[in-house]
Amino acid sequence: MPSVPNTPMLTTQGEIAAGAHISLKGNFNFNSAYAVSNHVAVLANGAFMQNEATKKDVKNKSIEIGGGYFNTFGPDNNRILEIYAGLGSGKSDRLFRQFDDNDMVIGTDHQKANYDKKFIQVNYSSKKRSNLRLFGANFGLNYGTALRMSFINTNNFYRNGVLQANEDNIFLEPVFYTRMILSEQVQLQYT
DSSP states (O other): OOOOOOOOOSSSOEEEEEEEOOTTTSSHHHHEEESSSSEEOOOOOOOEEEEOOOOEEEEEEEEEEEEEHHHHHHHHTTEEEEEEEEEEEEEEEEEEEEEOTOEEEEEEEEEEEEEEEEEEEEEEEEEEEEEETTEEEEEEEEEEEEEEEEEEEOOOOOOOOOOEEOEEEEEEEEEEEEEEEESSOEEEOOO
């Protein structure tokens, strides 16, 4: 169950980064990070999804904690490298429905599992500002990329009420993002 990777762009001790993400499918994520020193940070992330539709209902909850290293470099120290690792756990509940030609339900597949997650992530970003003129105002733009690898193990995986063999999966998530600087404290990110 992938969640939105945390891309805090930390540069100095004491910085806090927090973000909230919402999708049209009912997926809500929060990300937070705190720089405990000039090169070490801690992360906390969470996700919640509840999407009910005719053919499929999906519910998912997860939480992650982690830590890692960050450093600035480049001619003006405006480039950032971040390397994080962490652990998480969650619950997934999915219900799939099959219909006949008269739109009558002829079958269901209910999958329910708890899962554990381990992840590693590398972020590269630049605080070198480009400008965007929008509605008569100039907004700074920052860019970045993240590559995240998550290792997920299911626990107590039930399919239609019958205990199944647990599954292991690996997710490789490349992310590219742009941030528009609305103020020094508030930025709008497009991923």
